[in-house]
Each structure stands twice: as C-alpha cells, then as structure tokens.
Amino acid sequence: MAGATYAHDLTVIVPTYNESGNVAELVRRTALALEGLNAAILFVDDSTDDTADVVREVAKTAPLPVSVIHRDEPVNGLGGAVVEGFQAAASAICVVMDGDLQHPPEKIRELYARVSEPDVDIVAASRYMGGGDASGLADVTRHLVSRGSTLVTRAMFPLRLRHVTDPMTGFFAIDVSKLSLATLKPRGFKILLETIVRTNLRVAEIPFDFADRFAGDSKASLMQGVRFFQQLTLLRFGKMSAFAVIGALGAVANVAIVWLLTEFGMDYIWAAIIAAEVTIVANFLLIERFVFYDMKGAARGAWRRFASSFVFNNVESAVRIPVMSLMVSSWGMPSPIATAITLAVAFVIRFTFHSLVVYKP
Ligand code: GDD
Ligand code: MN
Secondary structure (H helix, E strand, O other): OOOOOOOOOEEEEEEEOOOOOOHHHHHHHHHHHOOOOOEEEEEEEOOOOOHHHHHHHHHHHOOOOEEEEEOOOOOOHHHHHHHHHHHHOOOOEEEEOOOOOOOOHHHHHHHHHHHOOOOOOEEEEEOOOOOOEOOOOOOHHHHHHHHHHHHHHHHHOOOOOOOOOOOOOOOEEEEHHHOOHHHOOOOOOOHHHHHHHHOOOOEEEEEOEOOOOOOOOOOOOHHHHHHHHHHHHHHOHHHHHHHHHHHHHHHHHHHHHHHHHHHOOOOHHHHHHHHHHHHHHHHHHHHHHHOOHHHOOOOOOHHHHHHHHHHHHHHHHHHHHHHHHHHHHHHOOOHHHHHHHHHHHHHHHHHHHHHHHHOOO
C-alpha cells in the first residue's frame, strides 16, 4: 500500500481476554509514554467479562484515541486477534503489546523509533538478549518451558532465527504496509514467529524486562503448548520429518543387525554395541546427505561435524537406557510407554543438538 495515507503514525494493538482490571492502568501508562506522538490504542477483545465496556469507559477521558473491536465469535485466538488489529489499524506502524502490563508501555517509543528506520520492518522486544530480563515468568517451570521451546524453535529455523533471540515474544513493532496479511495463518499465541517465518521481513531486536502481571491471571495453558508444537511442526514439516524418518529407519536397522549377529552366534551385548555404532554412523551420513545438505558450508568441517554427532549420539543412548529402566522400575511405567517417551524426548533433543551445534549456522 505504498503512498497510502493514515490517520495515525502509530497504533498500539492490545489483544485482550478478560483483562478488565488492567485496562485503565495500561491506557494511563501508554498515554503518558506516548505524549506528543500521533498514536492510538486499539484493543482486540475476545473476553467473556466486561473488558470491552471498561475500554469504552476509559476511552471517554483518555488523552489519545482508544477504541475496541469486540469479537463475539473469536477465530484463531490471540494470533487471530492480532491480525484483525493489523487489518483495522489506521497506521502503517503497529506495536503489539499484551494487556496485562507484562510489557512495559515505556518501551513502545523505542520500538517505534527503531522500526521507523529504513533497514528494518519488524522490531522484537526480547527477554533473552543481553540487557533483557525474563524474571516475570512466574516460576521455574514456566521459565524452563519458555527457554526450552525457544531453543527448539530456533533449531528448527536456524537461518531465519539466527539473530532472533526471543521469537516467542508477544511485544513487537511492525510496519504492516510491508506485510501481506493473506500469507499469515495465525494459530494461537505465536503470531510473531508466524510472521517472521512466513515472510522475509527484516527483523531487529531490542532488550526489555518482562514484568509481573498487573492484575488477573495468565491465559497460557497446556492446550496452548500443544497448539504451539502443532504450529511448529506445520511450519517446519520438511526438515524435521526427514530427520524423523531417518531416525526410524535407523531403529529398524538396529533391530535387524542385532538379530542377524546373534543368529550367527554373537553375544547379545556385542551385537547390540555393533548395531548401535553402525546405525549412528549411517544416521550421520544420511542426515548429512538428506537433512542438513544446505548447511555443509557451516562453520564446522566435516570431521568435526561427524565427531560431535558421534559423541552426542553415544552419550544420548548411554543416558537414555538407564533413564528408561528407571522409569519402569521406580515409577512402575509399562516398558513400551517408557520406551516411546524416552525416544520422543531423545528425538527432539537430538534434532535440536544437530541443528544448533553440529550444523551451527
Ligand atoms: N483477543 C485475545 N484472544 N486475546 C488473548 C487471547 C485470546 O484468545 N488469549 C490471551 N489473550 C491476551 C491476554 O489477555 C493478554 O493480554 C495477552 O493475550 C497475553 O496473554 P497472557 O495470558 O498474559 O499470556 P502470557 O503472559 O502467558 O504470555 C505472554 O508471554 C508469552 C511468552 O512467555 C504473551 O506475550 C505471549 O505472546 C508470549 O508468547
Ligand atoms: Mn501475560
């Protein structure tokens, strides 16, 4: 939309789901922080409480234009709400910010200034780059889940996310005039990741301190987590599924080799060791050829790639087998389930390691 004229220079899009206790304070701090700018606040609300009414009430006395789109039949959750905000915004530049004040409105001005520079289209506010802080992540578990899923995500898109330390942040600025909204298939929480991976918009980051919630409760849930992994695998079906297929072939080959060698009278332990080492080497050759073929110009030479892959896979099987028997003996878990769980976890860790370390971009 080159040359389009807009009513505002900046729209702050705030997706909300039952945040009535946060609206007044958020508008107050945002208005104060944006004094002198031609900015507006747009809430996109899917609430079942009175959040939308509170917004309309607060808008009456706010020092900047405040409006709300209330969706009676929300589609695509948080991501869908943000895209609807992009469509309705009366400005090219939008800042997306949570409605619970975990994202400090005082940072908006910096995001806006940076995204207005000619070399970037998206500016993400990062909890994880130097100078940022994620201490608002409620507890150790949330922290680990956030860190872990960030690592896996970056492993899946090593080139695109090379310089993006916090692809799951919900606080970012974007020049929507550069974005064709039809390319997005928003699902759930991770709208920024979706936008970065599906476009080639140029991304920069600035650090920020993730604060505690002002009022109300988080809407993050196990279901959100499941949706997130679905989104990830859909976005990155290619590489990861090829890696999985090769891993599965290896498992079958492993069993076949053990069977063959013991048939010829070899001791089971020796047969298992030989089968494991043969499949580890074959696995490396296959992923080198079929999965990470585009990453061979990586910083590491072929022998170092092989050595790190070989050592990792040996350590991984050496750890997985005792963990599995522990799950069976101390937790009473049926052994097929313990096998499946440890294999699935090992698969994700193995993929992450190969993507980030062996084939370091
Ligand atoms: N419109 C709409 N629809 N808004 C929603 C929905 C929805 O279905 N679900 C949640 N929201 C709003 C919340 O009201 C809040 O303003 C914002 O989205 C973030 O939701 P929280 O419940 O506060 O989630 P969080 O703090 O756990 O997640 C935040 O941090 C994550 C990283 O740890 C968000 O910023 C995420 O985007 C981010 O990935
Ligand atoms: Mn929050």
